[in-house]
Amino acid sequence: LDTREEYSHSRKLGDECSETQLYAPPCISLLNIHDSITIDKVEWRPVTCDPAEVDGFKIPITTSDRDDDNAVTSSLAGKDGTSFVFPHQQDLCKVSTIHPTTIEHNSTQTSHEIMCDFGREILGHVRITIVPSKASILSSSSVEPPIQLRVGETHAEALNDNEEHFEQSIDLCTNGDDNTMWLSSHLLAFRFVRIIIASDDIDPDEVTIACLSQEAEIDNNAGSLDFGPNAPSGNNILDRNIWDCAAATLKLCIHQNFIVDGIKRDRLPWLGDVVVSLMANAYSFHDMECIRWSLSVLGRCGMEKLYGNTNNYALEEEVDARVQVAESHVNGIVDYSLWFFICHWLYQRYFGDESYLRQEWPLLETRLVNLIQWCSDKNKGWFIEHESEWIFIDWTVEGDKSIPLQILWWWALDCAHDLAKSMLLVATDDESKEALNSVVELIKDVQSKLETSLLERDDIQAGYSRHAHLLGVLSGLYSRLDDRASGDWWDPDTSDERVSLLRKSRKLVEESRSALLGKDFAAVATPYMKHLECLALIRLDERSTALDQVRKYWGGMLETGATTFYEAFDEGEAISDVAAFYDRPWARSLSHAWSAGPCALYPEILLGIRPLSDGWKEWACSPIESVSSVTSEVNTMYGTIRIDLNQTQLR
Known part of the structure; x- marks a missing residue:
């Protein structure tokens, strides 16, 4: 077959849809966007197999198109009139509060530091709460945080104060005018959190630190592996x-x-x-x-x-x-x-x-x-x-x-x-x-x-x-x-x-x-x-x-x-x-899917x-x-395979 001949059966995605129509994720491809144009200056519109099927989060493929240089919209109304949230705008959908397992205080001449160990890797927002009676003096038109945030996947990374070696953005935002609660502006990956308090108006004992975390909502289909008491060696x-x-x-x-x-x-x-x-x-x-x-x-x-x-x-x-x-x-x-x-x-x-x-x-x-x-x-x-x-x-x-x-x-x-x-x-x-x-x-x-x-x-x-x-x-x-090598082995010619x-x-x-x-x-x-x-x-x-x-x-x-x-x-x-x-002291990802x-x-x-x-x-x-x-359980489309092995039998 001459592979250089015109291949007439190559089809553009979406030309043919199966009877069982699944949907692809809300996928964004940036097309015809100048490097100088930021994502906030892009006007989005959906392009699908059937434009009539645009329905909230179930958009097979989404591309972008700029009608003019002044386009600033980054939202899309769904069928019910609600605003469509694009993947880059999505944040936590189900939040759980996690508290540190250990807390250490350390005072210097100029500041007080609190080091928290959450005991494991977490992806979430850091929340810092200051008791109102101590924070009242902080209430003002200024939204400059009275504290500084450091995070790290390791203890040493959390101790780093050199901004050149920060691997994540540690900006803080407040919940209102009283400045009693501060939240990391972005999702952060960490195990350790360090808070630097430079104001004498804040009592370190009245500062609480927690994480607003999200983990995948896995259903009850999870498989398992149980190692018995007599595992090898x-x-x-x-x-x-x-x-x-x-x-x-x-x-x-x-x-x-x-x-x-x-x-x-x-x-x-x-x-x-x-x-x-x-x-x-x-x-x-x-x-x-x-x-x-x-x-x-x-x-x-x-x-x-x-x-x-x-x-x-x-x-x-x-x-x-x-x-x-x-x-x-x-x-x-x-x-x-x-x-x-x-x-x-x-x-x-x-x-x-x-x-x-x-x-x-x-x-x-x-x-x-x-x-x-x-x-x-x-x-x-x-x-x-x-x-x-x-x-x-x-x-x-x-x-x-x-x-x-x-x-x-x-x-x-x-x-x-x-x-x-x-x-x-x-x-x-x-x-x-x-x-x-x-x-x-x-x-x-x-x-x-x-x-x-x-x-x-x-x-x-x-x-x-x-x-x-x-x-x-x-x-x-x-x-x-x-x-x-398969075939007729009795054939002397082969x-x-x-x-x-x-x-x-x-x-x-x-x-x-x-x-x-x-x-x-x-x-x-x-x-x-x-x-x-x-x-x-x-x-x-x-x-x-x-x-x-x-x-x-x-x-x-x-x-x-x-x-x-x-x-x-x-x-x-x-x-x-x-x-x-990558020649950077804290660049390695310590929670990586391919591991x-x-x-x-x-x-x-x-x-x-x-x-x-x-x-x-x-x-x-x-x-x-x-x-x-x-003992092992593996879930399949036909049901659960369960295997029990002990010293006398396999079932």
């Missing part, structure tokens, strides 16, 4: 603490129905975090809505760059189209555009949400066809890198990033192929079936060329990093050689070739096993990739090693005082080391629980030999 307490901390991390990073990367930074959906949190969510909260919203908003970013791209033929148009694709990547990252298809496949595997796939397929198809047409080598199937593109993979990757990128490209194509086949099963008319068959053939053509270029070399794994090895295992690339393919497949698996078990390759840099590394060890049936890795890595974070898990971590880091990142992996890893390691078909219609369970007592 007496590690039941450690295992339970790791599981609980991972679940707390995930719950805190589900904010306003989105999966955000971290509560301090950036508080936005990033696909790398969705990769891990999707799997962790499946084994814990079973919250499908936040995954749908996150995938929907991520998939729509940059889409306006792709419409009409597949009709270009002239060389200059081809160059322009390639640039447009480079500017359309999910989160602006090449590998995240590839993970996007893998995430949709994972979502179907763990949640079986067929209606959502039908809704999102036009978008998936548009992205896929543009990547194939403008980013893949027409002879080898390789993903062609563009000079303007950002390839992330991990914060530190030893060697060439292009090798793990090519494996990810193969994996993305494989997942897209499965998604297209799923769409074929529900297609009802001949035109849709023809379009979907065209997509399937397009994918098979590119994937076949890529397989050949990746697998037929003698030195397949030359230049591999640890990341390439773990992705090679997880993607199923090596097992594709097993598929090629039996030698089949034996050779099987030997090569086994060699690839064993080389990756050796790489992942050894220390010759640089370690992964983030819990994101550590989760995938442990998952690869599970796939290699090295579950005892995976369990040791979970305990060392995530247990190491607990040893530094973690109440939620971090954005990055090097084994052996001390508590004084964990806050620094919630143990929620999914423990059930797979200990009990071998995983889905074998979409939505857990078929699933596997194979307890590890060293585990004697554990």
